[in-house]
Amino acid sequence: MQLDLKTIEALAPDQASLGAAAKLTKRSNWPRLEAHEQLPLIWGECQGSGSNPYRVAFDTSDHGYKCTCPSRKFPCKHILALTWIGATAPASFARVDQTPDWVNDWLSRRRKPGQPPATGPARAEGKSIDEASRLEEAPPVEDAAAAERREAAQRKRAEDTRSAVSAALDELDQWIADQLRLGLAGFVDASSERCRRIAARLVDLKATALAGRVDELPAKLMALRGEERPDAAIRELGKLVLLAKAWRAAPDDAELKRLVSTSETRDQILANPDAVQVESDWEVLGEKIEARRDGLVSHATWLLDLKSTTPRFAVLLDFFPASAGRRSGAFAAGDRFRARLVFYPARNPLRALVAERLGDVAPGTWPTFAPDAAGDPLAACAAFQDGAPWLSDCPIILPAGAIALDEKDGAWWQAASDPHGIALPVAGSVHQTLLGIDLAATAALWNGARLELLASQSSIGRLDLS
Amino acid sequence: MNELDQAGLARLRDGWISGGAMFEFAPVEWKEVATASSPDEQERRLLAIAAQALDVALRPAAPKTLKRRPPLPVLALPMLPERLRPLLRAALKYAADARLKTRVAALVASRGFVLHPMDWMPSVSDQESPDIYAPWVDWQAGADSQKQSRREDLTAETWDDFYPAARRSALIDLRRSAPALARTLIETKGASEPAEVRLALVELMRFGLGADDVPFLKSLSADRSGKVREMAGRLLARLGERGNQADGGSEDSTAELAAFIEEGKSGFIRRRATYAPIKPKSQAQQARRADLFASCYFGDLVVRFGRTEPDFIGAWQFGVDDGADLFLVRMVAVSGSDEAVASLADLLAAAGGRLAILGLQLTARLDSGRKRVLVRQILNDAQNLAALILVEGAEAGWLEWSDLAKGKTLPALRSAVSGDNDVTRRNAEQYLEAVGFLASPVSAEKLIGEVVAAGLPPASPSLSLLRLNAALAGNPNQMINPEKIA
Numbered sequence: 018m019q020l021d022l023k024t025i026e027a028l029a030p031d032q033a034s035l036g037a038a039a040k041l042t043k044r045s046n047w048p049r050l051e052a053h054e055q056l057p058l059i060w061g062e063c064q065g066s067g068s069n070p071y072r073v074a075f076d077t078s079d080h081g082y083k084c085t086c087p088s089r090k091f092p093c094k095h096i097l098a099l100t101w102i103g104a105t106a107p108a109s110f111a112r113v114d115q116t117p118d119w120v121n122d123w124l125s126r127r128r129k130p131g132q133p134p135a136t137g138p139a140r141a142e143g144k145s146i147d148e149a150s151r152l153e154e155a156p157p158v159e160d161a162a163a164a165e166r167r168e169a170a171q172r173k174r175a176e177d178t179r180s181a182v183s184a185a186l187d188e189l190d191q192w193i194a195d196q197l198r199l200g201l202a203g204f205v206d207a208s209s210e211r212c213r214r215i216a217a218r219l220v221d222l223k224a225t226a227l228a229g230r231v232d233e234l235p236a237k238l239m240a241l242r243g244e245e246r247p248d249a250a251i252r253e254l255g256k257l258v259l260l261a262k263a264w265r266a267a268p269d270d271a272e273l274k275r276l277v278s279t280s281e282t283r284d285q286i287l288a289n290p291d292a293v294q295v296e297s298d299w300e301v302l303g304e305k306i307e308a309r310r311d312g313l314v315s316h317a318t319w320l321l322d323l324k325s326t327t328p329r330f331a332v333l334l335d336f337f338p339a340s341a342g343r344r345s346g347a348f349a350a351g352d353r354f355r356a357r358l359v360f361y362p363a364r365n366p367l368r369a370l371v372a373e374r375l376g377d378v379a380p381g382t383w384p385t386f387a388p389d390a391a392g393d394p395l396a397a398c399a400a401f402q403d404g405a406p407w408l409s410d411c412p413i414i415l416p417a418g419a420i421a422l423d424e425k426d427g428a429w430w431q432a433a434s435d436p437h438g439i440a441l442p443v444a445g446s447v448h449q450t451l452l453g454i455d456l457a458a459t460a461a462l463w464n465g466a467r468l469e470l471l472a473s474q475s476s477i478g479r480l481d482l483s
Numbered sequence: 484m485n486e487l488d489q490a491g492l493a494r495l496r497d498g499w500i501s502g503g504a505m506f507e508f509a510p511v512e513w514k515e516v517a518t519a520s521s522p523d524e525q526e527r528r529l530l531a532i533a534a535q536a537l538d539v540a541l542r543p544a545a546p547k548t549l550k551r552r553p554p555l556p557v558l559a560l561p562m563l564p565e566r567l568r569p570l571l572r573a574a575l576k577y578a579a580d581a582r583l584k585t586r587v588a589a590l591v592a593s594r595g596f597v598l599h600p601m602d603w604m605p606s607v608s609d610q611e612s613p614d615i616y617a618p619w620v621d622w623q624a625g626a627d628s629q630k631q632s633r634r635e636d637l638t639a640e641t642w643d644d645f646y647p648a649a650r651r652s653a654l655i656d657l658r659r660s661a662p663a664l665a666r667t668l669i670e671t672k673g674a675s676e677p678a679e680v681r682l683a684l685v686e687l688m689r690f691g692l693g694a695d696d697v698p699f700l701k702s703l704s705a706d707r708s709g710k711v712r713e714m715a716g717r718l719l720a721r722l723g724e725r726g727n728q729a730d731g732g733s734e735d736s737t738a739e740l741a742a743f744i745e746e747g748k749s750g751f752i753r754r755r756a757t758y759a760p761i762k763p764k765s766q767a768q769q770a771r772r773a774d775l776f777a778s779c780y781f782g783d784l785v786v787r788f789g790r791t792e793p794d795f796i797g798a799w800q801f802g803v804d805d806g807a808d809l810f811l812v813r814m815v816a817v818s819g820s821d822e823a824v825a826s827l828a829d830l831l832a833a834a835g836g837r838l839a840i841l842g843l844q845l846t847a848r849l850d851s852g853r854k855r856v857l858v859r860q861i862l863n864d865a866q867n868l869a870a871l872i873l874v875e876g877a878e879a880g881w882l883e884w885s886d887l888a889k890g891k892t893l894p895a896l897r898s899a900v901s902g903d904n905d906v907t908r909r910n911a912e913q914y915l916e917a918v919g920f921l922a923s924p925v926s927a928e929k930l931i932g933e934v935v936a937a938g939l940p941p942a943s944p945s946l947s948l949l950r951l952n953a954a955l956a957g958n959p960n961q962m963i964n965p966e967k968i969a
Contacts, residue, residue: 056941116941116942118569120942121941121942122942123942124940124941124942124943125940125942125943125944127940190523190524190527191523193527193530194523194524194526194527197499197502197503197505197526197527197530198502198503198504198526199502200499200500200501200502200503201499201500201502202500202501202502203502247496247499247500248496248537251496251499251530251533251534251537252534252537252538253534254530254534255530255531255532255533255534255535255537256531256534258527258528258530258531258534259531259534259535262531380565380566395542398539399539402535402538402539406534406535406538419551421549421550421551422549422550423546423548423549423550424546424548429545429546429549431545431549431551439542439545440543440545440546440549441542441543441545442543448601449604449623450555450600450601450604451601452551452552453552453553453554453555453600453622454554454555454600455554465537465538466543477562477599477600478562478565478599479565480601481601
């Protein structure tokens with residue numbers, strides 16, 4: 018590794034980046050740090066503010082780099098921190114002779130520069146590693162009066178937010194009543210414009226999360242056939258009513274606050290003693306990546322607990338600006354790993370963070386989950402809805418079945434035990450080969466109208482369906 | 484939810500679709516829960532109850548006519564191990580077209596595995612994939628896998644029990660082991676098939692083609708389909724039979740083509756004939772010449788000059804006109820006799836350089852040994868390595884490290900991957916893909932080391948097929964018919 022602190026100074030876009038990088042140089046932020054034995058490459062996974070760790074790679078020969086974080090600073094603080102560790106504590110890197118796929122992927126797409134990297138004091142002007150280190154070592158001390166003022170301001174802000182959100186929900190209620198009065202046929206046709214308008218009001222009144230949900234409603238409706246849209250509108254608007262009522266009854270409830278206004282930070286979740294923690298073996302079932310109308314991309318990675326006797330799921334949820342381009346996730350479908358997950362407090366805990374990754378797990382099949390006694394594949398969804406009726410997507414494990422087509426070539430999942438009875442419509446189109454494969458078990462998301470397939474177990478192994 | 488609730492929900496739904504207050508029409512129990520001081524609040528409460536009812540109490544009604552496909556047939560080879568699937572997917576992703584993807588499948592089949600159907604499936608019209616995939620081709624075409632599993636030897640009685648891909652595969656085997664039996668089947672069963680199927684059946688006559696096939700092929704001159712007549716004419720031409728006036732071998736056309744070729748003499752002591760192309764005077768003449776080379780039969784042409792096919796090939800002046808050289812080689816590939824094809828291949832391989840690359844046009848008709856000679860020569864010359872991608876019907880995994888190391892290949896490769904010339908580098912990457920199919924696992928492993936040491940990124944996608952090849956090292960080549968692979 019040919020890294021020195023002067024090079025890092027020169028690479029840093031500004032002093033603030035160096036300061037931020039200094040805070041990330043703690044080994045605990047990096048569940049994985051590796052260096053290639055022969056190639057001039059170092060890489061690592063840095064636990065950032067997202068639920069997935071960021072993947073950071075650096076070529077020490079030409080100072081090329083790659084990070085999956087959405088930062089618009091180049092290089093970002095994660096790159097700087099990785100190189101900083103490389104320069105000051107090279108022993109922290111495990112020596113390996115193989116590069117992981119995501120590093121390979123980056124290497125195969127990057128173009129090497131024609132000239133060696135330019136470094137020198139001129140480019141390091143105004144930026145100092147020493148200063149950044151001092152900042153980290155000596156955080157400013159706040160006096161008692163200032164702390165009280167800050168807390169008072171925080172309380173005031175929270176009170177203001179609560180009043181604003183309450184007003185937002187009043188407006189939402191009125192808007193819903195108006196849609197019923199004007200007719201859902203007209204609402205479905207004009208949902209894009211109408212939802213955009215009320216979503217903007219909700220944003221103004223600090224109900225940001227709710228605004229995002231309302232903004233996505235037209236896309237949900239349009240994904241369905243015309244005759245299904247009124248029912249979907251009733252379902253979605255009814256859920257908004259329930260959510261608004263629940264929030265009014267318990268405005269400090271963490272789950273409801275998260276769904277209506279803003280989410281907790283990663284640090285808050287990790288520090289929350291009420292947050293459920295589960296250490297287990299997890300399999301990545303699949304990903305759901307959606308570009309939202311508010312310019313963000315939501316990236317959901319669904320996990321299955323391989324040690325639980327009943328189906329237990331987790332979702333790692335990240336948002337990043339669509340303008341940041343395509344991001345590679347930290348996990349690939351089918352990956353298995355041992356980890357300690359911390360769940361966001363909720364009635365049905367699903368959203369989680371990877372607190373600690375404890376190594377990979379060998380491939381294999383899923384545990385055998387006992388089917389519902391009454392043979393209802395959606396029994397788990399009913400229980401899920403009892404706990405939190407305002408939620409839409411419910412993860413389930415379907416029993417043995419197969420995919421069949423209706424007359425319009427729409428795909429349906431059909432239970433193997435009852436080929437003429439229970440069948441559930443599948444969202445989107447399916448891989449034609451899937452029509453000839455018997456599925457031993459299928460993981461999917463049920464949104465009340467459609468199944469979104471994530472993965473299946475079959476006689477020919479695991480099938481990625483997301 | 485009882486029937487009253489369902490009827491009430493339907494009323495609410497219909498009312499809300501057109502708009503208006505629906506509280507009065509709600510089921511009694513729902514009204515009790517939803518009663519509130521304001522009409523708007525009552526409607527919202529009803530909406531929440533209706534939403535829950537739709538979510539929990541109602542299930543989508545499954546259509547009565549859901550169609551299920553028959554189970555995907557289980558193939559005779561095991562599936563590629565899960566740990567190798569990422570490598571396979573990388574190789575498939577890098578393969579630019581269906582032909583190259585099929586080549587990946589062929590390499591894997593040669594090592595005793597089939598691909599996972601979610602990674603790759605042969606298409607309905609696929610005739611290039613290894614035989615092992617015939618049941619999947621037929622499944623894609625809608626075949627009932629139960630029927631396939633009952634199949635026995637292909638005979639006139641069992642003809643209808645076979646779906647097209649399986650039948651094609653069985654007929655090829657039969658043409659090799661008992662050509663007369665296969666011909667009789669094609670003759671008797673093909674007559675009642677549509678033109679497209681007849682053409683595909685007659686095309687199979689090229690396997691094990693022999694003099695005994697002449698009467699049947701001649702009988703096809705009366706076939707209703709022009710394409711079938713043309714195919715039969717080409718096959719007859721390969722057997723040394725002269726073309727007829729109606730198809731391809733028109734005397735006038737052959738004479739016109741002969742006029743584009745100049746006969747000369749060379750040598751001082753033993754004067755011998757030479758044949759060289761005459762430079763066309765216009766674009767139109769050039770196009771006409773190309774058409775004539777494509778439509779006339781080689782046997783007819785050489786007869787015009789009073790020569791045998793090998794003699795004519797020996798006397799052709801290669802290098803005078805590159806276009807004419809290519810047309811001639813293609814002509815021999817289509818309608819030349821086996822002897823002509825072999826002598827031309829030997830001549831081109833011996834000449835090496837650009838001419839050896841022309842020889843790739845013949846590979847579909849060359850035996851395994853000649854193909855190898857040609858590939859080795861091209862490797863040795865290292866003039867246009869990317870052209871190896873054109874080798875048809877080659878076997879997978881035979882190229883040894885000595886074949887690669889002794890010629891100019893490795894220096895050329897090293898220079899291409901370490902240089903800045905994008906075109907050369909791209910050609911080198913295509914070459915790596917081609918060799919990824921041809922190389923033995925040991926050669927693949929060594930070649931990866933060589934090019935990475937020369938500066939190619941270790942993760943370059945162009946190495947993906949080589950990596951897959953090397954990773955399949957534990958599985959020696961299986962006997963897969965090379966004619967059916969590429």
